[in-house]
Amino acid sequence: MLRQIEGSRAVAEAVGLCRPEVVCAYPISPQTHIIEAIGVLVKSGRLTPCKFVNVESEFAAMSVSIGASAMGARAYTATASQGLLYMTEAVYNAAGLGLPIVMTVANRAIGAPINIWNDHSDAMSVRDAGWVQLFAETNQDAVDLHIQAFRLAEELSLPVMVCMDGFVLTHAFERVELPEQADVDAFLPPFEPRQVLDPDEPVSIGAMVGPEAFTEVRYLAHARQLQALARIPELATEFAATFGRGSGGLVSTYRTEGADTVVVALGSVLGTLKDAADALWDAGVPIGVVGVTTFRPFPAEAVAGAIRGARRVVVVEKAFSIGAHGILAGDVTLALSGLDVGVYAVVAGLGGRPISEGSLRSLLEEASRGSLPALTFLDLDTQLVARELERTVAHRRSGPTAENLLRDIGTSRRVAGPAAST
Amino acid sequence: MFQVRFHGRGGQGVVTAAEMLSVAAFLDGRFAQAFPSFGSERTGAPVVSYCRIADGEIRTRAPVESPDALVVQDATLLHQVDLFSGVGSDAYVLVNTSHTFEELGIAELAGRFRADRVLTVPATEIALRLLGRPLPNAVLLGGFAAMTGAVRVDAVVAAIRERFAGQVAEGNAEGARAAASVVEKERSGRAATD
Numbered sequence: 254m255l256r257q258i259e260g261s262r263a264v265a266e267a268v269g270l271c272r273p274e275v276v277c278a279y280p281i282s283p284q285t286h287i288i289e290a291i292g293v294l295v296k297s298g299r300l301t302p303c304k305f306v307n308v309e310s311e312f313a314a315m316s317v318s319i320g321a322s323a324m325g326a327r328a329y330t331a332t333a334s335q336g337l338l339y340m341t342e343a344v345y346n347a348a349g350l351g352l353p354i355v356m357t358v359a360n361r362a363i364g365a366p367i368n369i370w371n372d373h374s375d376a377m378s379v380r381d382a383g384w385v386q387l388f389a390e391t392n393q394d395a396v397d398l399h400i401q402a403f404r405l406a407e408e409l410s411l412p413v414m415v416c417m418d419g420f421v422l423t424h425a426f427e428r429v430e431l432p433e434q435a436d437v438d439a440f441l442p443p444f445e446p447r448q449v450l451d452p453d454e455p456v457s458i459g460a461m462v463g464p465e466a467f468t469e470v471r472y473l474a475h476a477r478q479l480q481a482l483a484r485i486p487e488l489a490t491e492f493a494a495t496f497g498r499g500s501g502g503l504v505s506t507y508r509t510e511g512a513d514t515v516v517v518a519l520g521s522v523l524g525t526l527k528d529a530a531d532a533l534w535d536a537g538v539p540i541g542v543v544g545v546t547t548f549r550p551f552p553a554e555a556v557a558g559a560i561r562g563a564r565r566v567v568v569v570e571k572a573f574s575i576g577a578h579g580i581l582a583g584d585v586t587l588a589l590s591g592l593d594v595g596v597y598a599v600v601a602g603l604g605g606r607p608i609s610e611g612s613l614r615s616l617l618e619e620a621s622r623g624s625l626p627a628l629t630f631l632d633l634d635t636q637l638v639a640r641e642l643e644r645t646v647a648h649r650r651s652g653p654t655a656e657n658l659l660r661d662i663g664t665s666r667r668v669a670g671p672a673a674s675t
Numbered sequence: 676m677f678q679v680r681f682h683g684r685g686g687q688g689v690v691t692a693a694e695m696l697s698v699a700a701f702l703d704g705r706f707a708q709a710f711p712s713f714g715s716e717r718t719g720a721p722v723v724s725y726c727r728i729a730d731g732e733i734r735t736r737a738p739v740e741s742p743d744a745l746v747v748q749d750a751t752l753l754h755q756v757d758l759f760s761g762v763g764s765d766a767y768v769l770v771n772t773s774h775t776f777e778e779l780g781i782a783e784l785a786g787r788f789r790a791d792r793v794l795t796v797p798a799t800e801i802a803l804r805l806l807g808r809p810l811p812n813a814v815l816l817g818g819f820a821a822m823t824g825a826v827r828v829d830a831v832v833a834a835i836r837e838r839f840a841g842q843v844a845e846g847n848a849e850g851a852r853a854a855a856s857v858v859e860k861e862r863s864g865r866a867a868t869d
Contacts, residue, residue: 257697257698257700257701257702257707259694418736420710420711421710421736424690424710424711425708425709425710425736426693426694426697426698426707426708426709426710427697427706427707427708427709427733428701428706428707521736522736524733524734524735524736525734525735525736525737527734528734528735607737607738608736608737609737609738609740610735610737611740
């Protein structure tokens with residue numbers, strides 16, 4: 254049914270349609286609306302049989318999900334930011350044990366300084382944990398990716414994280430086609446666990462493994478991710494056949510044909526990038542857009558294929574490896590190794606900084622002229638940075654950086670803009 | 676694409692207003708996108724929300740920088756916040772107040788806009804009368820629909836009924852219609868004096 258609905262509510266409905274048997278989550282902005290809405294589904298009896306378990310922390314939320322999944326239940330949780338960090342040990346465990354848990358991450362920055370707004374540093378912090386990581390561009394995408402996530406997770410017995418931009422998507426009202434229960438049931442068969450804790454047939458899961466087999470366990474986890482790489486496009490095709498619309502897959506492309514410069518990104522910024530690309534094509538600057546839907550496993554071949562023909566690639570990403578480089582840009586560089594293509598990293602949208610079409614257009618024009626540096630921070634306030642650097646040179650006790658910057662900005666600046674009520 | 680920016684204070688339903696407007700536009704068969712400013716909402720703090728309405732898919736996720744319409748739910752913000760940033764002279768401006776622009780001290784500012792597009796509605800008073808609570812958001816949407824024609828007043832009422840139930844729904848629906856009549860009267864008054 255077509256609805257004008259909040260992203261969080263839409264995802265809650267989609268998760269409900271997937272009939273999870275155990276949902277265990279701890280509320281944290283901007284994920285809260287998702288689990289509140291699932292709580293209502295369970296309490297009202299619309300989602301049954303399902304146990305909604307209240308716990309005291311994210312560590313417990315993932316631990317309960319692990320226990321439930323090991324008992325053969327379809328398990329779901331959701332978190333963001335500090336919550337994801339707090340459960341990190343269990344996040345690795347879920348992957349290491351090969352348990353098909355599905356988790357929504359409502360992407361949010363990580364402190365300090367505390368910041369509740371959107372960027373991708375939370376998801377990036379666990380990119381090596383062994384989870385599949387899918388990124389939604391729209392709320393329709395978020396709904397459709399969750400349905401594919403359960404199927405993929407259970408087929409391959411590995412956990413899947415669906416990343417959606419916090420606030421930008423979770424709190425946006427837009428039209429979403431919510432699938433029919435019968436279609437979801439046809440696409441997603443009941444969970445048949447590969448391993449299960451059963452008192453009648455006792456096994457242990459998660460025992461110590463020494464040097465004699467640890468490498469092999471990890472290699473098999475890698476092999477399973479590579480299996481996912483092959484399976485994800487097939488599931489996307491099957492999804493399109495069942496539901497009548499495309500979603501998922503490894504990468505998406507937009508106007509890449511004949512584009513000298515291709516911009517690569519994850520998540521909701523792709524929409525603004527497509528608008529910017531259209532405007533630039535109209536102005537005679539051919540720009541293509543490639544969305545990386547599947548970030549882990551990394552679809553290097555598909556990315557290289559999508560970029561084929563371009564002279565340069567601009568990777569716009571909402572996170573970076575401090576002291577090193579862009580994270581997605583690093584993966585893209587590796588994917589294009591051996592090809593004569595320049596890769597430029599652009600860090601944008603950190604901690605909820607709005608990414609305007611105007612800034613993107615200037616950036617991409619600069620890129621197409623070949624004058625972009627290897628690493629750019631979009632809309633960086635260089636004066637603000639310079640003042641703090643001067644302070645640190647002038648005074649040993651220059652004080653806390655974040656507070657110094659806020660004092661410099663004062664309360665009067667940008668009050669009508671997006672930073673109005675921070 | 677028609678872009679709207681809502682200004683108000685935490686607790687006045689600024690975000691809900693944008694969401695309900697998007698539902699009204701959806702019910703009118705349009706595409707719509709509503710989202711809050713990326714700010715934490717605290718009671719009394721300035722809050723901003725956005726709504727875009729279009730005939731096709733809306734892809735951009737950027738905040739609205741150049742709105743076609745501005746809805747000011749709290750007139751005390753007029754002297755505290757740069758509400759008019761990016762607002763062109765052809766834009767619609769709807770202010771919740773029972774005062775005139777002269778009394779608010781913004782006559783000169785209001786004069787920069789087209790007379791039939793810069794209007795006031797005493798939405799808090801209407802809400803107090805019909806709901807017993809000073810919640811102007813849904814009421815203002817009725818005035819907004821009448822002023823801009825971006826959505827039908829009936830669609831606003833339907834969106835209100837989708838969001839609220841019982842007395843709250845009925846009071847807000849009646850308030851929205853009352854605000855629409857205020858706007859229509861005000862506009863015909865302006866037209867007569869022009």
